[in-house]
Amino acid sequence: MSEVATNFTLEMDNECNLTLIDAAGVRHEKARPVRLFPLTDPSAWISIVNAQGQELACVKQIDTLPDALREMLLKALANRDFVPVIRSIKSVTRAPTGHAWTVVTDRGETIFQTESDESIQQLGGSRLVVIDARNTRYLIPDVNALDAKSRQRLERYY
Amino acid sequence: MANRSPKLSRLAPTERAQALISYADGKLVNSERVLARFQTDLNADLNFHQGMIVLTSQRLMHVESTKGGAVQMKAWPIAEIDDLVLEEFGATATIHLMQGSASSYQWRTTGGRVREADTLLSKFKAQRKVVLSITPFDPPTKLDESEVDGAEKEVVLPPRQAMVRLWKFVKPWRKQMAIATLLTLASTGASMIWPGLTMPLVDKVLIPLHEGKPNVNPHLVYYYIAALAGAAILAWALNWAKTYILARVSERVASQLRRQTFNHIQELSLTYFNKKRTGDLISRISSDTDEICYFISVNLIGFADDVLMIVFTAAILFTIDPIMAICALAPLPIVAWLVQRVRELLRGGFAAGSRAWSQMTSVLADTIPGVRVVKAFAQERREVERFRAADQQVVDANDRVNKTWSFFEPMIVLLSDTGLLVVWGIGAWSVAHHQITVGILTGFIAYIGRFYGRLDSMSRMLAAVQRAAASAHRVFDVLDVKPDMPNTMSTKHIGRLQGEIEFRDVKFRYGARQIMRGVSLKIAPGEMIGLVGPSGAGKTTLVNLACRFFEVSEGAILVDGIDLRELNVEDYRKNLGLVLQEPYLFYGTILENIAYGKQDATRAEVIAAARAARAHEFIMRLQDGYDSMVGERGQQLSGGERQRISIARALLINPAILILDEATSSVDTETEREIQAALENLITGRTTIAIAHRLGTLRRANRLVVMDDGRISEIGSHEELLKSSGTYSRLHQAMMEVTNG
Numbered sequence: 001m002s003e004v005a006t007n008f009t010l011e012m013d014n015e016c017n018l019t020l021i022d023a024a025g026v027r028h029e030k031a032r033p034v035r036l037f038p039l040t041d042p043s044a045w046i047s048i049v050n051a052q053g054q055e056l057a058c059v060k061q062i063d064t065l066p067d068a069l070r071e072m073l074l075k076a077l078a079n080r081d082f083v084p085v086i087r088s089i090k091s092v093t094r095a096p097t098g099h100a101w102t103v104v105t106d107r108g109e110t111i112f113q114t115e116s117d118e119s120i121q122q123l124g125g126s127r128l129v130v131i132d133a134r135n136t137r138y139l140i141p142d143v144n145a146l147d148a149k150s151r152q153r154l155e156r157y158y
Numbered sequence: 159m160a161n162r163s164p165k166l167s168r169l170a171p172t173e174r175a176q177a178l179i180s181y182a183d184g185k186l187v188n189s190e191r192v193l194a195r196f197q198t199d200l201n202a203d204l205n206f207h208q209g210m211i212v213l214t215s216q217r218l219m220h221v222e223s224t225k226g227g228a229v230q231m232k233a234w235p236i237a238e239i240d241d242l243v244l245e246e247f248g249a250t251a252t253i254h255l256m257q258g259s260a261s262s263y264q265w266r267t268t269g270g271r272v273r274e275a276d277t278l279l280s281k282f283k284a285q286r287k288v289v290l291s292i293t294p295f296d297p298p299t300k301l302d303e304s305e306v307d308g309a310e311k312e313v314v315l316p317p318r319q320a321m322v323r324l325w326k327f328v329k330p331w332r333k334q335m336a337i338a339t340l341l342t343l344a345s346t347g348a349s350m351i352w353p354g355l356t357m358p359l360v361d362k363v364l365i366p367l368h369e370g371k372p373n374v375n376p377h378l379v380y381y382y383i384a385a386l387a388g389a390a391i392l393a394w395a396l397n398w399a400k401t402y403i404l405a406r407v408s409e410r411v412a413s414q415l416r417r418q419t420f421n422h423i424q425e426l427s428l429t430y431f432n433k434k435r436t437g438d439l440i441s442r443i444s445s446d447t448d449e450i451c452y453f454i455s456v457n458l459i460g461f462a463d464d465v466l467m468i469v470f471t472a473a474i475l476f477t478i479d480p481i482m483a484i485c486a487l488a489p490l491p492i493v494a495w496l497v498q499r500v501r502e503l504l505r506g507g508f509a510a511g512s513r514a515w516s517q518m519t520s521v522l523a524d525t526i527p528g529v530r531v532v533k534a535f536a537q538e539r540r541e542v543e544r545f546r547a548a549d550q551q552v553v554d555a556n557d558r559v560n561k562t563w564s565f566f567e568p569m570i571v572l573l574s575d576t577g578l579l580v581v582w583g584i585g586a587w588s589v590a591h592h593q594i595t596v597g598i599l600t601g602f603i604a605y606i607g608r609f610y611g612r613l614d615s616m617s618r619m620l621a622a623v624q625r626a627a628a629s630a631h632r633v634f635d636v637l638d639v640k641p642d643m644p645n646t647m648s649t650k651h652i653g654r655l656q657g658e659i660e661f662r663d664v665k666f667r668y669g670a671r672q673i674m675r676g677v678s679l680k681i682a683p684g685e686m687i688g689l690v691g692p693s694g695a696g697k698t699t700l701v702n703l704a705c706r707f708f709e710v711s712e713g714a715i716l717v718d719g720i721d722l723r724e725l726n727v728e729d730y731r732k733n734l735g736l737v738l739q740e741p742y743l744f745y746g747t748i749l750e751n752i753a754y755g756k757q758d759a760t761r762a763e764v765i766a767a768a769r770a771a772r773a774h775e776f777i778m779r780l781q782d783g784y785d786s787m788v789g790e791r792g793q794q795l796s797g798g799e800r801q802r803i804s805i806a807r808a809l810l811i812n813p814a815i816l817i818l819d820e821a822t823s824s825v826d827t828e829t830e831r832e833i834q835a836a837l838e839n840l841i842t843g844r845t846t847i848a849i850a851h852r853l854g855t856l857r858r859a860n861r862l863v864v865m866d867d868g869r870i871s872e873i874g875s876h877e878e879l880l881k882s883s884g885t886y887s888r889l890h891q892a893m894m895e896v897t898n899g
Contacts, residue, residue: 036783036784037749037785039782045761049775055778058765129785
């Protein structure tokens with residue numbers, strides 16, 4: 001674990017490309033942040049890797065970072081990780097292959113298709129992830145927090 | 159010294175064994191304890207003949223029945239026996255009683271009993287030492303006693319009826335069951351009001367009205383109809399409550415059965431799983447318990463209710479008109495006889511059906527995971543055929559039941575119709591001769607209709623009872639398997655081990671096959687041992703014995719100087735890290751898979767383990783990182799990646815002893831290098847036993863142990879072994895030729 005630095009700074013250009021400068025002052029261009037637990041704990045454990053995918057640094061808690069660093073990281077992450085959170089389910093209907101969903105997410109209302117029962121996966125407790133046919137992940141952090149109608153619609157398929 | 163005793167020849171084998179045991183027990187002198195029993199099943203001419211060798215703290219006894227049916231016993235003081243020797247012939251075996259160097263007595267037994275014979279022999283040897291030595295204190299005897307208890311249980315266990323045993327599972331809900339029974343009776347009572355009310359309705363209201371009699375109170379009609387409606391509603395409410403309670407109880411009983419069966423099979427050793435088909439076990443736990451659930455919710459109380467109802471109705475019929483009642487019930491004995499006949503047929507049929515069903519599940523459990531092989535060899539059609547055949551078995555088994563069934567049910571209906579016809583005939587004659595009123599006839603017909611309706615439902619239930627009995631039997635079959643590695647006896651709890659392992663003349667027999675023929679090896683804490691040798695030499699068996707997946711037949715394995723059998727299995731396995739050739743990932747996230755052996759591991763620990771196992775970087779590349787689903791229906795990972803996850807899993811529990819069973823043999827050289835690097839981290843500071851076909855994998859090993867045919871043939875370093883030009887140098891040579899040529 002010691003090989004992974006926690007002491008570093010970041011630079012970001014206009015195209016949102018990150019450059020990481022490590023403790024020794026070496027510049028690593030085209031660095032990118034990766035969430036290690038994008039579904040179960042998106043705000044912790046963010047690793048920064050170089051263009052070859054080798055780990056340069058690892059941040060355990062993003063809140064511990066200086067504001068400027070944190071904002072840069074979050075901005076870079078926002079482009080990579082797109083996991084809408086489902087707020088309510090408007091309808092789930094049978095489609096020719098699998099099911100067609102209409103949902104309201106934290107990023108607005110959308111429709112998508114899932115392929116099979118395996119498209120809905122349980123991630124410990126009441127946390128669900130729905131993977132659509134285009135491989136986008138939709139997160140339901142807590143099934144029990146959904147409204148009753150949504151839960152009923154979900155129950156039929158899950 | 160022949161003795162008088164009960165006639166044994168007429169008893170069933172299990173009873174006979176029991177009789178022999180109790181006979182021998184009766185011959186024990188004061189302070190003599192039974193240490194082991196062994197059932198011999200052949201005589202000198204190799205004909206089946208039951209006998210029992212009993213080892214006590216002082217003597218070795220043998221009891222058997224003579225031709226006349228009496229029991230005869232022979233006994234030898236242990237001190238006078240020099241040895242017991244087992245001679246195997248494959249299908250049969252002989253135990254020799256050695257006095258001096260000569261075999262002075264022999265017992266024959268079928269080959270399947272050699273394992274038990276081994277136990278007897280080792281106990282005899284231990285006891286002989288105790289008898290011959292002056293110090294009476296010897297801890298193993300304590301251990302033996304509890305084992306005798308276990309062995310006894312297996313013999314004594316009476317073949318109890320499956321349905322009676324089911325009661326044990328229903329018992330915790332007896333209160334609810336009692337309530338349900340009361341509700342059932344009440345609702346039955348409520349439904350009995352109907353015909354009773356129709357009688358006065360016809361006689362006092364309808365017929366007088368029809369005949370135009372003037373003094374009929376028309377309000378009586380409303381009164382009767384209201385009463386009928388009230389009775390109907392009451393019956394409905396009671397039925398509702400009953401059904402609800404029963405459904406709840408039955409669901410819980412079935413769940414209890416399922417859980418208990420599953421818990422039980424988790425306790426069984428690998429030997430059991432090697433023998434059983436997955437599909438069969440799955441179907442016993444899933445569909446057979448479901449049958450039982452259905453039986454309890456629908457039939458159990460219904461049956462009792464029907465019996466009561468039939469008795470009541472019969473009583474009412476007799477009070478209304480005894481002669482008509484006798485005529486109406488005339489077909490009853492025929493029904494009873496039919497039921498008796500059909501029951502036997504059905505039970506066999508349902509048992510066959512359940513077996514066929516589990517056959518079919520087995521085919522599924524076999525083919526679906528093996529689909530790659532099926533496709534690779536283009537054997538889809540063959541599998542389709544195999545499934546068709548298995549399914550046909552189900553159809554055939556059910557057809558047989560249905561044949562009986564389809565005849566039986568209409569037959570009951572015909573018989574009840576006959577009863578009704580008789581009643582109509584006699585009733586019409588009686589009404590014409592003014593012996594009974596029309597109302598009484600109507601009521602009678604209504605009651606008899608119910609009577610036969612109940613009879614019909616009872617006969618239907620017959621099938622359900624038999625089906626449930628067959629299923630219960632299959633479930634209890636599993637529950638009755640005794641774990642062959644009892645963990646309960648005198649187990650020592652341990653914390654972290656140093657990691658010293660010693661094999662002391664370990665022998666192991668699987669079925670009738672001798673696999674380990676005496677292995678002695680001492681491994682120091684932190685030492686790495688490389689196990690090499692041709693396939694079938696017993697490398698994996700040795701490792702399985704060290705993991706205590708199997709029990710040694712003879713000799714002992716000591717860990718930190720403690721006999722493995724005395725250690726608490728769970729505590730011991732916590733010290734054990736296992737990396738197998740085919741890493742198994744469970745359905746779940748990578749995080750869950752790595753933390754499998756340590757559920758409370760923090761994320762930091764998991765990540766650290768993954769880093770050390772060289773798994774971190776490829777995990778980061780997955781879209782969901784550590785949250786990626788792997789296992790049966792999850793992400794496709796390469797063999798090397800799966801292996802590194804399993805290494806991380808082993809690393810996380812920080813084991814004192816590490817076992818690598820061909821950990822790198824299923825991957826390419828490049829990946830092997832990665833895994834090798836991961837393993838370096840894993841090996842450091844741990845006692846390691848590694849099996850490898852690629853000898854290069856064992857570079858780090860302190861010593862190489864070459865095994866051949868269940869024995870250690872050479873021990874030494876790579877260079878030493880090459881010089882000695884034994885098995886190892888031959889293996890090395892062969893491998894060099896493969897890699898170079």
